[in-house]
Amino acid sequence: MLDAQDQGDSEGIALATALISLRTRDRRALLEVDTTEKFTVSDNLYIALEAIKDKWDCLMSSRPSPFENNSSSFSCDIFSVQAYSWNDGDQAYNFKWRDIEVHWYKYFGRAMWVSRSVLPEEAVSLSAECIRVLEDGVITGAFLAGE
Numbered sequence: 001m002l003d004a005q006d007q008g009d010s011e012g013i014a015l016a017t018a019l020i021s022l023r024t025r026d027r028r029a030l031l032e033v034d035t036t037e038k039f040t041v042s043d044n045l046y047i048a049l050e051a052i053k054d055k056w057d058c059l060m061s062s063r064p065s066p067f068e069n070n071s072s073s074f075s076c077d078i079f080s081v082q083a084y085s086w087n088d089g090d091q092a093y094n095f096k097w098r099d100i101e102v103h104w105y106k107y108f109g110r111a112m113w114v115s116r117s118v119l120p121e122e123a124v125s126l127s128a129e130c131i132r133v134l135e136d137g138v139i140t141g142a143f144l145a146g147e
Contacts, residue, residue, distance in 0.1 A: 038113040044120040048127035067108040078133045
């Protein structure tokens with residue numbers, strides 16, 4: 001039978017073991033946490049993206065919009081946009097222009113975040129460049145349905 005001293009020591013050891021186990025588990029959880037910094041999509045950036053989406057809807061109506069929840073995508077030298085992915089893995093982004101990556105949940109406008117802060121003048125350039133690509137592609141026939 002354990003005396004009071006031994007019983008106290010046993011409880012202390014059990015408590016220390018539990019704390020070590022808890023701290024180890026917490027450290028493992030910290031290592032698995034997504035440390036990507038996420039920024040709120042500003043009104044300027046949202047309006048710029050919405051203008052690109054609207055231009056897509058106007059010029060590319062024969063193709064599924066990658067701004068919708070339909071697994072379509074579009075990529076060119078200037079920008080890339082892809083619909084929400086239902087695959088189990090993480091999706092790198094939904095919209096990418098230069099070093100700016102925008103993410104949304106299921107469809108454009110929902111639970112959006114961006115990889116870095118975007119200046120208002122960058123949002124203007126983003127919109128202008130992407131819309132120009134869409135317009136030029138339609139004019140030259142580069143974006144024919146089915147391509």
